[in-house]
Amino acid sequence: MNKEKILIFLEFVELRTKIASVFPMMIGFLWTYYHYQQFNWLNSILFAISVIFFDMCTTAINNTVDYHKAIDMNYKHEENVIGRNNLSFKTMIMIVFALLAVATVFAISLIFLTDFLLLILGGLCFFLGITYTFGPTPISRSPFGEIMSGGTMGFGIFFLAVYMTMYEKLLTSVHTMGNINISFAWFEAMKIFMMSIPLICLIANIMLANNTRDLETDIINERKTLVFYIGKKNAVILYQILSLLPWIAWLLYIVSGILPVWSIISFGLIPKHYGSVMRFKEKQTRETFPEAIKSFTLFASMYVIVLLLASIIG
Template sequence: MSLQPSPAISADKGWKVWWKLTRPHTLTAGFVPVILGTVMALNNTNVSIVLFLAMLIASLLIQAATNMFNEYYDFKRGLDNEHSVGIGGAIVRNGVKPKTVLNLALIFFAISILLGVYICINSSWWIAVIGTVCMLTAYLYNAGPIPIAYTPFGELLAGFFMGVIIILISFFIQTKDITLPIILVSIPVMILIGAINLANNIRDLKGDKENGRKTLAILIGRKGAIILLASMFAISYLWIIALIVASTVTPWLLLTLISIPKPIHAVKGFIGKTESIQMVSAMKATAQTNTIFGLLLSIGFLIDYFI
């Protein structure tokens, strides 16, 4: 397979190539959990901005590295070509050497480890154990003989580690504690991060099936996957409403309802579509749902804190 970019397809140059390589729409899974976990810590302690930034940068780098491993290993397995839709495209369309992509991902991991050491020194060395499991999972998501991304467990593991675990770590390094509310609030974020993976798999269902993958979308079919996606959106909003009714969290979290048009757009964008290019907008709307939902959660907690 040629490593030269296709002139008719690739128009990206310079920094745009490297920016797209990180797959920006997925980075919401890196920053939303850290921001939310840190904001929720405000009611328990004085937040360390340095620890917050260290956690934020490490989380973003791990997410970006995961995307680069995805690009590298999909290329090595011959799954990507210059006409593929929805991938970073640095290798197949922009002529970036595969080894460069792999090395950059490893560098991002190395920087994350250094930041992790700083975080551990200022919190607990148990974070090193948990962080190692998170990074190993991120690597095995696309690497190994049976990548997690090729199984029905991608949505669950991505949501759990990038949602629940990152939120809890972000809260713990500030407070040295874990509370029931932080666990409960992490659940809808976990669901929405899992929804990003599901949306990606709905878009890629045809190609993934041809390449022997067994993703959740393939197992339950396109229609079933879209119904599941809609259900995940609904559960996320209903979960927050239930927490408010139970007086577990502030009513200010009703601000999340402002984001409802995004998941509606996402679901409608998948219905009746079979070609990948037709579903790009819906997939982006799914990622935007997580971003807006998570940030509105954070704003709700901030308003409650200051008043």
């Protein structure tokens, strides 16, 4: 495979956007080590491979479906990666199945290393991921795209990253004489959800920024996203609210003692984050869309560094 084909493949799976799955996973791993003083290298590596390949798969499905359903011929042949590079539609479908197969193999291996309940959890995640971009009415083309992307990637990946090590204390099943007893540590699950709120908000914002930027194109291609219903003005207001909530949650983590007091220094990054938010507020274009990714990357990087330092120095 030559360099040009590799670059086209990376664009097809949008590798640059995988930070939305890698960061929640990294933070989940670090939170497990910091909060529970435990970590499972084998399970975590297998999980990381499965997540990255499945994320690439869902993105590939999204680009393939967008190409197939496109009504706007300019978008289909000039903007979509398949049409712009004159790629084989059948080959792209084969790549989708190959990515899905790799993700599935690694996911199944984890079932044998953790608990049978992972089959249900993993199956649900695969189902939501595929229906997000595929089917008669993909979730990404509906008003629920932001909720689904933020919830599944911000919380779902975080939760499963913790589960890879803590499955025996988080969610397990015991099979006895034809009965199945399930143990669920709901309080720990709620704590994981609370710690994932910043990720949920900022990942949802990436989707919201994308849909705000593409509103006119989406209308032509009959994609009725949340922005279609609430309008650009309200979408920008929602974007600002979702950008503020992570900092409020961060303050609560510090005040409640979940994170060390010295984590307060991270608030020095607020001006940089605020500037990014304001640039997107001023105009919502292809040039300013990366501000949503920058905002997420800034906060998530801070999250990683704080947990890493907290794990080392306490």
